[in-house]
Amino acid sequence: MLGEYRIEGRRASDIAASVERGVGTGALEPGQLLPPMRELALTLGVNPNTVAAAYRTLRERGVIETDGRRGSRVRPRPATTARGSIRVEAPIGVRDVSNGSPDPALLPPLGEALAEVARRYAEQPGLYGEAPVDEEFAQLARAAFDADGVPDGPVGVASGSLDAVERVLAARLRPGDAVAVEDPGWGSLLDLVPALGLRPVPIAVDDEGPLPEEVERAVRHDGARAVIVTDRAQNPTGACVTADRARDLRRVLARHPDVLLVEDDHGHGIVAQPLHPLAGVTDHWVLVRSVAKAYGPDLRIAAFTGDAETVDRVLGRQQLGPGWVSHLLQRTVAHLWATQAVDPATVARSYGNRRDGLVRALARRGVPAHGRSGMNIWVPVADETSAVARLIADGWAVAPGARFRMHAGPAVRLTVSGLATPDIEPLAEAVARAARAVPARSFG
Numbered sequence: 001m002l003g004e005y006r007i008e009g010r011r012a013s014d015i016a017a018s019v020e021r022g023v024g025t026g027a028l029e030p031g032q033l034l035p036p037m038r039e040l041a042l043t044l045g046v047n048p049n050t051v052a053a054a055y056r057t058l059r060e061r062g063v064i065e066t067d068g069r070r071g072s073r074v075r076p077r078p079a080t081t082a083r084g085s086i087r088v089e090a091p092i093g094v095r096d097v098s099n100g101s102p103d104p105a106l107l108p109p110l111g112e113a114l115a116e117v118a119r120r121y122a123e124q125p126g127l128y129g130e131a132p133v134d135e136e137f138a139q140l141a142r143a144a145f146d147a148d149g150v151p152d153g154p155v156g157v158a159s160g161s162l163d164a165v166e167r168v169l170a171a172r173l174r175p176g177d178a179v180a181v182e183d184p185g186w187g188s189l190l191d192l193v194p195a196l197g198l199r200p201v202p203i204a205v206d207d208e209g210p211l212p213e214e215v216e217r218a219v220r221h222d223g224a225r226a227v228i229v230t231d232r233a234q235n236p237t238g239a240c241v242t243a244d245r246a247r248d249l250r251r252v253l254a255r256h257p258d259v260l261l262v263e264d265d266h267g268h269g270i271v272a273q274p275l276h277p278l279a280g281v282t283d284h285w286v287l288v289r290s291v292a293k294a295y296g297p298d299l300r301i302a303a304f305t306g307d308a309e310t311v312d313r314v315l316g317r318q319q320l321g322p323g324w325v326s327h328l329l330q331r332t333v334a335h336l337w338a339t340q341a342v343d344p345a346t347v348a349r350s351y352g353n354r355r356d357g358l359v360r361a362l363a364r365r366g367v368p369a370h371g372r373s374g375m376n377i378w379v380p381v382a383d384e385t386s387a388v389a390r391l392i393a394d395g396w397a398v399a400p401g402a403r404f405r406m407h408a409g410p411a412v413r414l415t416v417s418g419l420a421t422p423d424i425e426p427l428a429e430a431v432a433r434a435a436r437a438v439p440a441r442s443f444g
Contacts, residue, residue, distance in 0.1 A: 007035070010046050015054035020063055023074055030076045034064060059175040059197040066176040067199060068223060075194055088388055090397035096418070097427070098399035100235065100376065102270070103417040106350060107296045108341035110332065117331045132315055132324035133157050137334040141289070141303035144268075144337075150287055151280040153305040156315050157325045161266050161290040162188050164302045164314075168286045169196055169226065171313040172260050177225040180218035182210055184378065184405040186235045186264075189228065202406040203227075205234065207372050209241035212248040219256045226260035227253070231275055233267025233293070233374025236404040236413035238355065240267075240373040246276035254281040260310075261285040266302075269294030271373045272348040284310050291333055293375070294342050301325065301333050351375045354416040354424070361428035367435050375417045379435055384410040387434040394430040 005027040009015035022028035034040070037055060041048040055072055058064040066072045090096035138155040145155075158164035169179065175197030181190060183202030193200040201222045203214035210229055218224040229249070232240045241249070253261060261282045265275060268289045279285040286306035291299050305311065318324070336342065355371045362369045362379065371377030381387040384400050391398050391412070401411035412435075419427065 007040060007044070009054075010044060010050075012050050012053035012057065015040075015044070015046075015051060016057040016061075016063075019054070019058055020061075023063055028074050030074050032074045034072045034074070036071060056175060062195045062197060065194065065197075065199050088392065088397050088400065091392065094392055094395050094397050095423075095427075096397045097414045097416070098397050100399070100413075100415050101297065101417060102293050102375065103350070106270075106342075106347050106417075107294075108336055110296070110336075113332045113335040113339070113341070116335055117328055120331065121328065126327045130324075130327065132319065134327050134330040134334060136338070137303070137330040140334055140337045142305070144289075145287070145305050148275040148277065150275075150277050150305060151285075154308055154311045156304050156306075156311050156318075157330060158288070158302045158304060158314075158318075159300045159322075159325055160292060161264055161288050161302045162192060164286070164288040164290075164304045165189065165228065165262055165264065166192055166196065167314045167318060168260070168262055168288075168304075168306070168310065169193070169198065171317060172284060172310060173198060173225055178218075178223045180210075180215060180222075180224040180227040181406075182228070182230060182234065184236055184401065184408045184411070186230070187403040190404070190406065200406065202408075204408070205237055205239050207237075207239055207370055208245040209234070209239050210245075210249065212245070212252045215249060216252050216255075219252075219259055224259065226262060228262045228264065229278060231263050231265045231267070231277065231287075232271045232273055233376075235266075235374070236376050236399070236401070236411075237378040238371030238374045238376050240271070240273045241276050241278075243276050246278055250278050250281045253278060257281070257283050263287040264290075266290040266293055267374050269342055269344045270347045270351060270375070272345070272352060273373050279306070283307065286310055286314075291336075294344070294347065295333065295336055299329060299333060301329050351416065354419050354421075357421070357424045358414070358416055358419070358428060361424050362431060365428060365432035367428075367432050369431075371416075375415055377414050377416065378411050379414065379431060380409055380411045381435040382410070384412065387412055390434040391430055394433065396427060396430050398431075 005022045008018045037051040038048050041051045064072050065075050141155050178199045178201050179193050180201045180203050182205045201218045201224050203210050203218050259282050270293050279287050284307050288302050288304040290302040359369045369377045369379045388400050399413040
């Protein structure tokens with residue numbers, strides 16, 4: 001099972017360290033099956049609980065993953081290797097359409113908001129002991145949730161979507177639990193789940209969001225304890241959950257009320273499509289909204305709501321770490337909301353014109369592309385490496401699909417936020433030369 005490598009140690013920490021040494025030297029390869037706990041305990045002459053503690057430590061560190069009765073294996077991919085490192089640096093003279101950032105021209109100026117917040121701070125500085133969530137921020141966030149039909153629940157604040165999702169998963173799950181994630185999906189999330197010692201279970205996505213039968217399979221057959229869904233502007237595919245798909249997904253989730261539902265609505269403020277929330281059919285749920293895409297990534301603010309118990313757990317644990325997200329940032333965002341500093345319809349129309357224009361230009365060339373909402377499109381290709389290389393040669397740097405997928409087929413992601421109308425046809429022509437038409441109903 002382990003070839004020539006021998007796991008050693010009599011304490012849990014020593015056993016875990018021995019496995020980590022094997023992984024680090026390459027003696028234990030990705031995907032390699034580790035001995036059952038009782039078998040290893042017998043070999044080492046220790047109590048099975050000692051081996052169980054060692055394996056638990058290894059899961060928490062993201063070194064191994066456990067798949068029920070199928071045992072524990074070395075993770076296929078080290079948790080320390082971020083998918084963001086799978087990228088292509090744009091050489092001089094090459095246009096970069098890979099970075100996923102919003103168009104700076106569509107972000108609101110912050111001067112007025114920051115000045116007002118500074119004035120208020122001079123009158124009443126923020127001190128220890130204040131409530132972690134600013135009252136005005138909470139009221140405005142809750143009003144926006146209400147307007148979109150999100151079930152009632154308390155409001156929390158985190159330092160961006162990923163921070164919120166991490167805190168929710170850590171509050172409700174244990175290392176080794178399975179989590180259903182979209183495939184293709186957000187690369188940072190695909191890194192985060194195994195880094196927490198959790199086991200990612202891929203669920204296929206089409207233009208209308210996760211496939212209901214995939215969610216059912218992940219929960220019923222793969223034992224997923226949580227399901228993470230991107231409601232709109234899905235990264236990287238631009239998928240958007242429709243009313244019909246939401247109804248079908250809610251029906252599936254209603255059969256599994258003990259599953260944790262996490263919804264990411266980071267597209268709020270930049271998309272024209274309405275939100276169709278899934279929340280409310282499971283006992284525990286959270287919906288997260290980042291302001292990064294609409295107001296600026298450096299604000300590092302995400303509002304979230306959910307069932308009272310989950311939100312209370314997250315805020316309670318948050319108080320033992322950073323304590324709270326800066327009230328200065330919360331009040332800055334609240335001011336931007338209250339003054340309607342961003343016109344969502346204008347922003348959505350701007351991104352939509354560029355995105356739809358590129359999708360249509362590719363379609364005229366026989367290249368299928370996906371992108372119903374947001375600022376990204378997903379283009380299936382025959383071979384990622386050759387497609388990326390050819391596009392660079394033609395003057396365009398795109399994101400390799402490997403950053404965003406587990407089992408889904410090869411593709412490239414293009415971000416339209418930096419494009420102008422004259423760029424559409426030349427880019428479409430370059431992509432058409434690099435890609436081969438791949439008919440598919442989903443991205444799997």
